[in-house]
Amino acid sequence: MEDHSEDDLVNHIALKIGLIGDSQIGKTSLMVKYVEGSFDEDYIQTLGVNFMDKKVTIRNTTITFSIWDLGGQREFISMLPLVSNDAIAILFMFDLTRKSTLNSIKEWYRQVRGFNKTAIPFLVGTKYDKFIDSSYQDQLEITQQAKKFGEAMNAPVIFCSTSHSINVQKIFKIIISRAFDLKLHLDEIVNIGEPILLYKH
Amino acid sequence: MITPFTANKTAPLPFAYKYDNQIYDFNPYVSPSGHRRKKQRRNSSMASSDDSDVSSDSDSKPTITLDKMKIDVNFANEVSFFSESSSSDLDSLPDYSDDDFSPFSDVEDGDTTTGSDFSSPDRCDLKSPPLIKGSNINSIIGQVSELVSEPEPEYQPPSIFEVPEIVYRILKIVDVQTTHVPQEVPPVSRNSCTLPKSLSSQQLTSSMSGTLYNCLMVNRLFYQITKEILNEKIIFSNEGHFNKFVDVLEKSLNARILKPKVLVLHKLFTAKQKTWEILKSRIDYSNIEHLELYMCPKLYPQFTTKESTLQLEKLRKLVVTGSRVLDDKFLINLSETCCNLQTLDIRACELVSDYGIYFIGQRCTQLKEINFGRKNRGSLITDLSCSVLIRNNKQLKTVGFAGCHISDKSIWDLAVNCNTTLERLSLNNCPLITNQLIPLILHSDYFERMSVLELRYVSSVTNWKPVIEFKRRQEFRGISMLIEVCDDLNRQMKKQELEMDKCLSKRIFRDIVIWMNELDDGDLPYQTFVEQQLQQQQQQQSVQLK
Numbered sequence: 001m002e003d004h005s006e007d008d009l010v011n012h013i014a015l016k017i018g019l020i021g022d023s024q025i026g027k028t029s030l031m032v033k034y035v036e037g038s039f040d041e042d043y044i045q046t047l048g049v050n051f052m053d054k055k056v057t058i059r060n061t062t063i064t065f066s067i068w069d070l071g072g073q074r075e076f077i078s079m080l081p082l083v084s085n086d087a088i089a090i091l092f093m094f095d096l097t098r099k100s101t102l103n104s105i106k107e108w109y110r111q112v113r114g115f116n117k118t119a120i121p122f123l124v125g126t127k128y129d130k131f132i133d134s135s136y137q138d139q140l141e142i143t144q145q146a147k148k149f150g151e152a153m154n155a156p157v158i159f160c161s162t163s164h165s166i167n168v169q170k171i172f173k174i175i176i177s178r179a180f181d182l183k184l185h186l187d188e189i190v191n192i193g194e195p196i197l198l199y200k201h
Numbered sequence: 202m203i204t205p206f207t208a209n210k211t212a213p214l215p216f217a218y219k220y221d222n223q224i225y226d227f228n229p230y231v232s233p234s235g236h237r238r239k240k241q242r243r244n245s246s247m248a249s250s251d252d253s254d255v256s257s258d259s260d261s262k263p264t265i266t267l268d269k270m271k272i273d274v275n276f277a278n279e280v281s282f283f284s285e286s287s288s289s290d291l292d293s294l295p296d297y298s299d300d301d302f303s304p305f306s307d308v309e310d311g312d313t314t315t316g317s318d319f320s321s322p323d324r325c326d327l328k329s330p331p332l333i334k335g336s337n338i339n340s341i342i343g344q345v346s347e348l349v350s351e352p353e354p355e356y357q358p359p360s361i362f363e364v365p366e367i368v369y370r371i372l373k374i375v376d377v378q379t380t381h382v383p384q385e386v387p388p389v390s391r392n393s394c395t396l397p398k399s400l401s402s403q404q405l406t407s408s409m410s411g412t413l414y415n416c417l418m419v420n421r422l423f424y425q426i427t428k429e430i431l432n433e434k435i436i437f438s439n440e441g442h443f444n445k446f447v448d449v450l451e452k453s454l455n456a457r458i459l460k461p462k463v464l465v466l467h468k469l470f471t472a473k474q475k476t477w478e479i480l481k482s483r484i485d486y487s488n489i490e491h492l493e494l495y496m497c498p499k500l501y502p503q504f505t506t507k508e509s510t511l512q513l514e515k516l517r518k519l520v521v522t523g524s525r526v527l528d529d530k531f532l533i534n535l536s537e538t539c540c541n542l543q544t545l546d547i548r549a550c551e552l553v554s555d556y557g558i559y560f561i562g563q564r565c566t567q568l569k570e571i572n573f574g575r576k577n578r579g580s581l582i583t584d585l586s587c588s589v590l591i592r593n594n595k596q597l598k599t600v601g602f603a604g605c606h607i608s609d610k611s612i613w614d615l616a617v618n619c620n621t622t623l624e625r626l627s628l629n630n631c632p633l634i635t636n637q638l639i640p641l642i643l644h645s646d647y648f649e650r651m652s653v654l655e656l657r658y659v660s661s662v663t664n665w666k667p668v669i670e671f672k673r674r675q676e677f678r679g680i681s682m683l684i685e686v687c688d689d690l691n692r693q694m695k696k697q698e699l700e701m702d703k704c705l706s707k708r709i710f711r712d713i714v715i716w717m718n719e720l721d722d723g724d725l726p727y728q729t730f731v732e733q734q735l736q737q738q739q740q741q742q743s744v745q746l747k
């Protein structure tokens with residue numbers, strides 16, 4: 001009886017995820033990479049809001065990630081509610097090679113909290129492939145600063161590279177494990193210079 | 202779990218149990234005070250057909266709104282509309298030419314040109330004051346006279362409220378918005394939070410319902426046209442009013458024959474057949490689209506006269522509920538005269554049996570809504586007739602078999618013939634239904650449009666799992682599914698649902714954990730990345746060395 005019904009019933013779960021951060025840091029790239037698996041060198045500015053659905057099917061369960069991406073230019077801040085309302089997780093993103101984009105996170109975080117106090121925050125550094133080319137001092141500074149922010153926001157910290165497929169899938173696995181409080185067997189990565197993965201606090 | 206009531210507007214079948222009971226339990230000798238909760242609600246199918254009528258008009262013609270600014274904007278178009286309308290639209294408008302009352306007879310010079318002669322200079326003599334006063338209308342008039350042509354100083358075009366075509370349209374809109382066929386409000390059982398809403402809507406409609414009558418008193422033109430419109434729909438829910446109306450009809454010797462589209466008598470419990478016969482003699486049925494005798498137990502509608510059988514080709518909707526006199530003979534007659542019938546509601550007409558329904562099923566092929574629900578004498582209606590009817594009507598949307606002795610066979614016929622159309626099915630109190638077929642059919646995903654399934658007191662159904670699964674699939678499709686069962690079954694179903702949820706979430710989480718912990722997920726492992734970087738550097742160096 002039990003086995004029979006497992007075959008014919010598909011369970012659906014839908015999650016909305018918002019991508020927030022300064023312009024040109026790689027939000028749209030991350031979304032396209034996760035949904036379509038492709039990466040494009042060229043930059044096309046996002047005018048307003050983009051969204052895409054990614055369906056993941058595991059046996060009898062289908063998870064739909066609805067990913068919403070807000071253009072980083074200040075003028076689109078008015079559309080922030082579209083992206084943040086009802087989101088289960090918000091990815092606060094910055095460019096690992098530009099310190100100023102990390103500093104902007106504070107303001108982004110404040111703005112988002114105004115609309116959505118329950119979404120799980122994530123701190124995501126992008127362009128890790130370029131980051132390793134910067135000086136050790138810069139890497140140290142950025143990594144330490146990011147860890148500090150992550151603690152303050154109570155957010156997992158993840159460095160990723162869209163172009164080289166580093167930690168892209170991991171982000172979404174950690175979202176799920178956080179959202180449903182499920183155990184994830186995945187080692188953290190903590191050392192300076194490595195693609196940071198901090199999610200267990 | 203969201204309750205269907207709040208999730209969506211799905212209402213239970215209009216002939217739901219509570220109100221069915223009023224019909225089934227009705228006793229004409231007890232004062233019907235319990236039925237006095239007269240709640241008017243717009244009949245959706247009626248209203249929509251009327252609405253479309255008006256809106257299709259407004260597609261081609263500028264909208265007539267009483268908003269002055271709008272008129273201002275659209276007036277240039279309307280001028281052309283005046284001159285065109287007489288040719289293109291006259292068929293749909295009532296003909297006033299045979300009336301002794303001319304729209305402009307209060308004009309002193311007795312000029313009787315029609316509205317389409319709008320630009321004729323004779324109009325200058327019009328002396329009747331415009332119905333709307335104010336600078337705005339004057340400025341419009343000014344513009345019109347410019348558009349129309351000669352800006353002669355004494356020229357005074359008529360107010361739009363003197364043009365019969367326009368007045369007709371205005372009043373038609375009033376009619377669509379304020380005339381409602383009385384209807385039972387679907388029960389709001391169990392969910393008391395929706396009650397205030399329905400109450401407020403009731404207040405709204407009842408405060409509006411007299412508007413058309415007020416229009417009678419504006420002037421002669423309004424009177425004439427309003428009367429014309431009122432005569433298209435004869436609706437009574439008050440015995441006193443009805444008797445008076447028939448009285449007047451009887452006494453006036455040369456009264457015109459009425460040609461209504463809608464004839465509704467609602468809960469006239471004591472209305473007598475004699476009264477009905479008088480009314481009948483003054484009615485020409487050839488235009489009738491909707492005939493309803495809702496709980497008028499003593500009335501026997503009959504279309505055949507001694508001389509001939511009428512063909513009621515326009516009749517789409519026939520409702521005769523709770524009748525003590527309606528019999529198979531009537532249905533046989535009906536099957537001969539109304540082949541285009543779409544709605545047949547004969548709830549609690551307990552004289553009716555397989556015999557009559559068989560003929561309907563044989564000859565009517567356009568049926569979309571049927572209701573044979575009854576409380577007593579259910580054994581008179583069985584698969585014998587229902588099966589034939591279903592096989593000849595493959596577009597059934599609403600089916601009410603409450604209390605009938607149909608078996609799984611009819612349900613199977615429904616599944617095969619009306620699989621994609623069926624939306625509402627009532628099987629309350631059907632004693633021959635088994636636990637076999639309904640779970641099986643729902644499990645196999647028949648009835649993709651179904652939104653209401655009533656299974657009260659069908660105690661044989663115990664396999665709820667397929668039913669619950671079906672309900673969830675419907676909800677995933679965006680159809681909020683209402684399954685009506687009695688309290689006892691409801692408890693059973695809830696329990697089953699909880700069990701399923703528990704086991705479901707366990708399975709979902711098990712699936713997710715497997716996915717989360719798959720090692721090879723498409724990401725590049727850090728180790729591989731470092732090796733690739735090293736290789737690249739070495740290659741670059743060797744290139745540089747060369």
Ligand SMILES: Nc1nc2c(ncn2[C@@H]2O[C@H](COP(=O)(O)OP(=O)(O)OP(=O)(O)O)[C@@H](O)[C@H]2O)c(=O)[nH]1
Pocket residue numbers: 021022023024025026027028029030040041042043044045046047070071072073126127128129130160161162163164
């Ligand atoms: N090397 C490298 N380049 C990246 C990576 N991610 C994004 N880029 C590049 O960064 C540029 C900007 O990426 P977008 O995703 O369009 O930036 P965005 O954050 O959506 O920008 P707005 O739409 O203006 O908010 C593009 O040229 C990308 O090719 C990465 O991981 N590595």
Ligand SMILES: [Mg+2]
Pocket residue numbers: 027028029044045046069070071072
């Ligand atoms: Mg973008």
